Amino acid sequence: MTDPALDAETLRERAVASLITARDRTTLLTSCVDEPELTAQHSPLMSPLVWDLAHIGNQEEQWLLRAVAGHEAIRPEIDGLYDAFEHPRAERPSLPLLPPDEARRYAADVRGRALDVLEAAAFDGTRLTEAGFAFGMIAQHEQQHDETMLITHQLRRGPRALTAPDPEPVPLFTGPSEVLVPGGPFTMGTSDEPWALDNERPAHRREVAPFRIDTTPVTNAAYQAFIADGGYDEPRWWTAEGWAHVRRNAITAPLFWRRDGGQWLRRRFGVTEAVPPDEPVLHVCWYEADAYARWAGRRLPTEAEWEKAARYDPAGDRSARYPWGDAEPTPEHANLGQRHLRPAPAGSYPAGESPLGVRQLIGDVWEWTSSDFLPYPGFRAFPYKEYSEVFFGPGHKVLRGGSFAVDAVACRGTFRNWDLPVRRQIFSGFRTARSEEI
Structure with a gap:
């Protein structure tokens, strides 16, 4: 959500702010309930919250670290687990998903490296990097999954976990x-x-x-x-x-x-x-x-x-x-x-x-x-x-x-x-x- 005429530094600041805002929200949605609530499937229509958490990190790794920066994969063995088209939501609780603490560490590791990539990005050359598109795409992707996780919170039974x-x-x-x-x-x-x-x-x-x-x-x-x-x-x-x-x-x-x-x-x-x-x-x-x-x-x-x-x-x-x-x-x-x-x-x-x-x-x-x-x-x-x-x-x-x-x-x-x-x-x-x- 940027003006085409913005300079690289302003684009960088907006991309950083968008990524941080998304991650703060992800943290809120996944820290307000305990581990059993994170790994449970609260509805067959939705993934366990811990799946969304690691999927967010995996998409960020694939696009910002691999596609944009050309880095080697950190955890290539989990790509299939977090492929939304390979595993329907109803099947995801039965997969060998990363436990909550490991999913958090993985997503944090990816984010730290992605911010380093963003710091050095030129925002030109390929269509993927022009005007910071890949970074905006990933910020939008995380926010879309944050909305999905909020839907899961609405579907879950039990006492209130979120306030506003x-x-x-x-x-x-x-x-x-x-x-x-x-x-x-x-x-x-x-x-x-x-x-x-x-x-x-x-x-x-x-x-x-x-x-x-x-x-x-x-x-x-x-x-x-x-x-x-x-x-x-x-x-x-x-x-x-x-x-x-x-x-x-x-x-x-x-x-x-x-x-x-x-x-x-x-x-x-x-x-x-x-x-x-x-x-x-x-x-x-x-x-x-x-x-x-x-x-x-x-x-x-x-x-x-x-x-x-x-x-x-x-x-x-x-x-x-x-x-x-x-x-x-x-x-x-x-x-x-x-x-x-x-x-x-x-x-x-x-x-x-x-x-x-x-x-x-x-x-x-x-x-x-x-x-x-x-x-x-x-x-x-x-x-x-x-x-x-x-x-x-x-x-x-x-x-x-x-x-x-x-x-x-x-x-x-x-x-x-x-x-x-x-x-x-x-x-x-x-x-x-x-x-x-x-």
Whole structure:
């Protein structure tokens, strides 16, 4: 997340800061529980925390020490253990993984050597080193696994292991419920964001018809109205696959919710609490988001619609890096970086509003779109096809915007996330849209 014009020393400082921020978070997530909790598999959907820890170190070794610096492998015998494609998550507890203390030592050894490589890096020559791309890629990779580990913490049973202050309370949002996004072309994706990943590239013009989009993400209160109206019992709101999925798995509410008399409760990082009505709804799968939108007489936005709402500035007919402009995110712009352990109330962060008046497009909750995860015209896999290319197709749906669990280094107006439409353990919510009648 850097300016193309930055000099080498500034790039170096940003890369160091991004790597240190990621490692501090990794340390927090793996030091707040004891060894049995680190080696246990808290859900078949997730790896043991100790696998993520050593995998972070192994990826850093492969790319920064071997690929960039040309060093000999430190632990070549563990590469296969920490290859995410070789071993599905459900199998990882049975592997001969590094014990927690050894995994920590390995990751620390790699990091010390990587910082030496960074100190001497010239940031030119190959595409891998240009503008510090490899270092930014590894910082993003670690932060993505930190979010994965935070999901594991949410899934684990037992007392609270993590704490963070709540977002600042705000008055109930009373602004317009939706915003008009004008039709016409806009620039989607990027060709000049140095640390952008391959699926964000290249920049290209995309035509979008006029549409209206929710000003804020859908709230818990709004979603409760869907439940109360029998939304989970009415097949007409669901795709055939979605209806089969919720019936087969007896899904009747967002993940971690339960009914207690006349009140909805949720479990959040080891604490049971009342579901706050004004927060964006969280832990819903694509099928649930799509069904709600149909029930509301609306639809999920396409990925292109979401990005135009988030980046398009009609005053300059340009696409900015973020809804608020090109400046890096601050705590006034968005809820990012695990600063809080929950979304902020709908309507928060007016400083992060887009020029069209849409709020909370970055941070708080990942937002499901209606789009399949597909390559942009002119896409080229870099530096390895397993990051994006192997996931392209109708099996995965695109999520946009990031969540409270995402660090700013891995979140921008062009950043693309994707997952299976059944996934609910992720920090996912949504907003709805409708086509503008012409």
